[in-house]
Structure formats: C-alpha cells, structure tokens
Amino acid sequence: MRTRGGSVGARVIPPALRGSLGFLLNKPAHEYRELLDPRLEPLGLTGKTLAMLKLLEAAPGPLTQHRIGALARVDRSTIVTLVDLLEGRGFVSRGKVPGDRRAHAVALTPKGRAALPAARRVEARVQAAFLSGLAPAERRTLMGLLARLLQASRSKEEA
Amino acid sequence: MRTRGGSVGARVIPPALRGSLGFLLNKPAHEYRELLDPRLEPLGLTGKTLAMLKLLEAAPGPLTQHRIGALARVDRSTIVTLVDLLEGRGFVSRGKVPGDRRAHAVALTPKGRAALPAARRVEARVQAAFLSGLAPAERRTLMGLLARLLQASRSKEEA
DNA sequence: TATTGTTATACTCTATAACTATA
DNA sequence: TATAGTTATAGAGTATAACAATA
Numbered sequence: 467m468r469t470r471g472g473s474v475g476a477r478v479i480p481p482a483l484r485g486s487l488g489f490l491l492n493k494p495a496h497e498y499r500e501l502l503d504p505r506l507e508p509l510g511l512t513g514k515t516l517a518m519l520k521l522l523e524a525a526p527g528p529l530t531q532h533r534i535g536a537l538a539r540v541d542r543s544t545i546v547t548l549v550d551l552l553e554g555r556g557f558v559s560r561g562k563v564p565g566d567r568r569a570h571a572v573a574l575t576p577k578g579r580a581a582l583p584a585a586r587r588v589e590a591r592v593q594a595a596f597l598s599g600l601a602p603a604e605r606r607t608l609m610g611l612l613a614r615l616l617q618a619s620r621s622k623e624e625a
Numbered sequence: 626m627r628t629r630g631g632s633v634g635a636r637v638i639p640p641a642l643r644g645s646l647g648f649l650l651n652k653p654a655h656e657y658r659e660l661l662d663p664r665l666e667p668l669g670l671t672g673k674t675l676a677m678l679k680l681l682e683a684a685p686g687p688l689t690q691h692r693i694g695a696l697a698r699v700d701r702s703t704i705v706t707l708v709d710l711l712e713g714r715g716f717v718s719r720g721k722v723p724g725d726r727r728a729h730a731v732a733l734t735p736k737g738r739a740a741l742p743a744a745r746r747v748e749a750r751v752q753a754a755f756l757s758g759l760a761p762a763e764r765r766t767l768m769g770l771l772a773r774l775l776q777a778s779r780s781k782e783e784a
Numbered sequence: 785t786a787t788t789g790t791t792a793t794a795c796t797c798t799a800t801a802a803c804t805a806t807a
Numbered sequence: 808t809a810t811a812g813t814t815a816t817a818g819a820g821t822a823t824a825a826c827a828a829t830a
Contacts, residue, residue: 479772480696482683487752488657488672490771493698495650496821497778499796502647513647514797524641532811537639539652541799546813568806568811593646599777600770608770611763612649613638618758619656655798658819673820691788700822705790727788727829 502592509585510555516585518548519557519578528571530563557581661751668744669714675744677707678716678737687730689722716740 483489502513511519521537522529531549535542549572552558557578561571597605642648661672670678680696681688690708694701708731711717716737720730756764 477776479776480680480683482679483676483697484772485768486672486676486679486748487755487768488654488661489676489697490768490775491650491654491657492820494771494774494778495647495654497775498647498650513645517642517645517648520641520645521639524639530811538642538648542812543800543814544798563811566807566811568804570812589645596646596778597774599773604770604773607766608774609643609646609649611759611767611770612653613643614758615653615756615767616649616656617636617638619653619755651797662819689788701789702791702823703821722788725788725830729789 498592498596501596502589505588505592506585509581509588510557511581511585513589515548515552515557516589518552519574519582519585522558522572522574523579523582528561528563528573530569531572532569534572552578657751657755660755661748664747664751665744668740668747669716670740670744672748674707674711674716675748677711678733678741678744681717681731681733682738682741687720687722687732689725689728690731691728693731711737 499513506512506516517538518534521534529537531545532542534540534549535545538545540548549558549560549570553560555577556575559573559575561573563569563571597608600608658672665671665675676697677693680693688696690704691701693699693708694704697704699707708717708719708729712719714736715734718732718734720732722728722730756767759767
C-alpha cells in the first residue's frame, strides 16, 4: 500500500488548500529553513545569522542593534540573542557608538567578513535546489512578489 | 525623530535581504498568521484548524488522522492536537473506521459544516487585505508559484 | 513486523514586560 | 519621559521517541 514516491498522495496539494495563503506561505518557509540551516551549520551560521551578516556587510559601517531590528523587522529582544551567537563565533563585535553610550555598534569582524563568501555559496546552492521546480524567471517573479508583499505590509508600526 | 509612517526606515526591504528566500518566506508567513488568527478567533477557529475543516469538507467522506496529516504535510502527533481542538468545539467528530479498529474516522459535524461559510468570508477578507499591494493577477501568480514550490519539494518522504 | 493514534518531550521562532543605563 | 540593550518568560508551531492497540 505504498508505491515508490508515495501513492499515499501527499505529493499533490489538495485543492482545498490551494487557496489557503497561510498554508502556502508557512510550509515552504518551514521546509526551506529545515533545508538550509543544517547546511550552514558547519560554517557556524544559520539562515537568520547569515542574513544579519549580509545586512552588516551591506551597511556603510556598524549598526546598532535597534537599527538591525528595524531593518530585519525583528524585535530588539530577539536581536540580542542573534548578536550573541555571532559574537560568540567571532563574526561580529559589539563596540561603542560615539555620542550614545546606551547603544552598541555591531560591526563585522574580519573573520565574519571572511566567512561570508562560503556561506553565500552554500545558500545559493540550497536556494537553487529548493527552487528547482521553477524556471529562473519564475524564481525571480516569486521573490519579487514576496518582497512587494512584505513592503506593502505594515506589520507593526503605523498610526 | 519619527515622521508619520516611519522614517525609521523599516518600510523598505534592505537590498541585502532581497535575495534571502528564508526572509522572504518567513516574514510574510508570520505576519499573515498574526493577522488571520485573531480574526478567526471569535469563530472558534485558527488558520490551521480552518484548513483542516476545508480539507474535510472537500473530502468525499471522513478522513483518518493519518490521512489528514499526509494531505496537510503535518506529523500525525501534531494532528492529534488539532483534531482535539476541533472536536472540543463540536466541529468534527471521531468515529470508527470499518475494517481498521486502530484508525479514527474524523468527520465534519453539521456544526462544523455550518461554521465554514462565515470562516471563509473572514479568511477571504483578511487574505485580500494582506495581498492588497498586489494586483489580482499577481496574487494568483504568487499563490500558483508557491503551490508549485510546495509540490516540487519532497519535504520528508522520498527514497 | 508495521501502522494508528497518543503522550511526553524538546526545540525553534518570536514577542511582551520589566529592568538598567543612559538620553 | 523616552530609548537601547538585556533578561525572564510565555506562547505558537512543529517534530521525535516511545507506548498501546491493532493490523
């Protein structure tokens, strides 16, 4: 009662769920994380910490934790843990912010910068594998639409 | 130091994150759930339990918990809790499966069936609001691409 | 031996509230 | 008074492992 590849029938998306946006967003999100994180683990990273590293690399200089949270849409209390992880690995450092002794200047260390290329390659491979069911143009479309969705949503802040 | 709408700058997606599929999938998934679940709560449902209700409605008859899990790609241990919730609300019932005394026949009750139209209307409204930044055609494209992504992914099962 | 449902447990992700040290 | 970072905590979401009943 189980052919090769699953006659059980979980391969096809039930029509009843094809219109459920929550299902369509949550499942891939979860599956992608399960795929990427183990591959980044040998490098001492996860999808989330890698994203933070990329954010820091793209910035003109150090960022405060508050600023990182604003960019990544994550609460500042959550940022603490992520920075702790990266600092523990020696990928970032917490320095001083001239003019504000409350804030921390989170900066990419040489080690953190050096870790980025390999991590990016891993991410690119995993991402390509995960998206392999879609044509290149479709992948761009999908990511573009998701980005616009995110841009349109106010999530927390708004009057 | 905070203009209307957030000069803080979290509105735009940082270029560094536009290529991070994990970020693009996780954030909308999370935000959508935060939006939908409170709206379904007065009806005694959540996005997940509503999805299960829709699955049962579309089925020709009762489904075993194992079957529900296969369709929704959720572990059977997780299904237990969801069925418990729906059963507690009187939306589904656990009956017997002729021929297999291990399995439970999860069936929609009249009350469960009656709850669906209103829940669907709420879901449609929330979904439309969440997708309001996209044109109708784009919404269909997005959901279609997500569905294909899910269809292509093997998640757990495979040789 | 394998499968269905169940329970116990554990892990991740994320946020809220309260505290501190500043501003 | 308000903000940056921290800590403690709580809650959702999900899975694995082990067990009983049954196949």
